[in-house]
Amino acid sequence: GSGGGNEEIMNYENVISARQTLHDHLMWQAGLAGFNDEEMASVTILISYVDDDGYIKVPLEQIAEEEGLEILDLEEIIPFIHEFDPPGVGARNLKECLLVQAKHLEEDTNDLVQLINEHLKDLEKKNYPAIAKAMGLEMEDVIEMCKIIYSMDPKPGRAYLPQDTHFITPDVYVYKVGDEYMVALNEDGLPRLRISNLYKNVLKGGAANGANPEAQEYIQDKLRSALWLIKSIAQRQRTIYKVTESIVRHQRDFFDKGPAFIKPMILRDIANDIGMHESTVSRVTTNKYVHTPRGIFELKYFFNSGINKTDGDSLASESVKLKIKQLVGEEDPKNPLSDQKIVELLKKEGIKIARRTVAKYRDVLKILPSSKRKKYF
Known part of the structure; x- marks a missing residue:
């Protein structure tokens, strides 16, 4: 994590x-x-x-x-x-x-x-x-x-107040090599797990060394659990790797050109691509961070719903939020844009969106309503 x-x-x-x-x-x-x-x-x-x-x-x-x-x-x-x-x-x-x-x-x-x-x-x-x-x-x-x-x-x-800085350790890295993107797991954060030789020897020597059968059974049982744990951690790492590779394939424009070019993408898209359950994809992308040439993002960031454009294409909700942020950033502070005005400006760019959706995105972006953004000086 x-x-x-x-x-x-x-x-x-x-x-x-x-x-x-x-x-x-x-x-x-x-x-x-x-x-x-x-x-x-x-x-x-x-x-x-x-x-x-x-x-x-x-x-x-x-x-x-x-x-x-x-x-x-x-x-x-x-x-x-x-x-x-x-x-x-x-x-x-x-x-x-x-x-x-x-x-x-x-x-x-x-x-x-x-x-x-x-x-x-x-x-x-x-x-x-x-x-x-x-x-x-x-x-x-x-x-x-x-x-x-x-x-x-x-x-x-x-x-x-004490300044608590929380450092994020990425779970996976995406590097650009030539024209391609390479995915690499961050193994540093993982515990190095292996089975102690002591227990292996007890099992091998077994009854010949006069080991207690109950103790042997107990060790055998714990050994199975330990192997299962090691295997499931390796399995989870493989899943994170596959999911990240699939995200890079789906969101190539984002990696090449930046956040404004993020595409609509749902869990099912990735799940179908790599042949896994949506719940598995959801689990491995929560609280997992990827270090990319564009910055550090939670893997969940890449999943977002689409907004239909008038030309039949669809646009990721993240990039619509980015556009709203941009419009507000460039507005005249003495005459800020109302939600309705934002709807009209987006429509000119071929983005059809309801006023209440603009209001919802504005809230998410922590942007005040226009009446409270008005500056008198």
């Missing part, structure tokens, strides 16, 4: 990059803030409730009750934590987080504070005209303030 790698090396690297945690950073600041012992006890407890995002989500009443403290003491301490770095830390919700960051700013922030306090919903919807109207301000002033808010960090604690 996608694990593998040299354990010792990996662990050593993890130790090297251990960064200061958010709690360490906050406790360090608390130590310099000149609190008395009693205050320090409350600060320490509050800091222990700060989550990975930098928020204190547990209600103060609950903290006071669980820790046997006075709620008033906690309420007095919270503003001090709000002075700590990173700005916004110790907030109870998004609004408070933004307000705390606004207080850290140099300039006069009355309007900004009012905007955060009263118009957060409109801000989330990017409904700037409504904010301007409600606050009796010019549109450009509202937009300036919104720019400031967008530059704030809604999750101030995130900068202190």
Whole structure:
């Protein structure tokens, strides 16, 4: 699968990059803030409730009750934590987080504070005209303030999260040699399995050496299991090899020209090609990665349904998604493309697709609807 790698090396690297945690950073600041012992006890407890995002989500009443403290003491301490770095830390919700960051700013922030306090919903919807109207301000002033808010960090604690890098070890490689593609299995990640000579000798010597017949039977049984395991791993490797070869044959255009040229292909296409069950193909392509000249892909990536084109050909859903991504990437941010407009543009390229399908692909691609993509600046 996608694990593998040299354990010792990996662990050593993890130790090297251990960064200061958010709690360490906050406790360090608390130590310099000149609190008395009693205050320090409350600060320490509050800091222990700060989550990975930098928020204190547990209600103060609950903290006071669980820790046997006075709620008033906690309420007095919270503003001090709000002075700590990173700005916004110790907030109870998004609004408070933004307000705390606004207080850290140099300039006069009355309007900004009012905007955060009263118009957060409109801000989330990017409904700037409504904010301007409600606050009796010019549109450009509202937009300036919104720019400031967008530059704030809604999750101030995130900068202190350990960076967990997951390395993918490919199970199979595809190389281009001349005009052909060669498939090679990655044998490194596999355990080297063989039967111990000790047991073979016990079986060979057998009764002649006075071996216990029950022990012999037991070893014989385990030997069969071990041989079966070795055989089935080899069998699975052969299947991965055959499946990859078949994928390369079916998706030649992808390998030659890139992701936009991926073809519609279902499990049955490969299963029929190599004479195996679809369920087998499905099993060996899940969580198995192939290293290709085009990058590393999960084998499952190559299977996708088709969208019929007006000229009778069919196009892989992956390449339709790619086209949608491209169209949105090239749109005018002040006048983003609606889903209907995308349908019309795709139709011009001979791709017939329903609006709800565009919306579905957009969601998969994590692209916001056009109303939320509109940029005023």
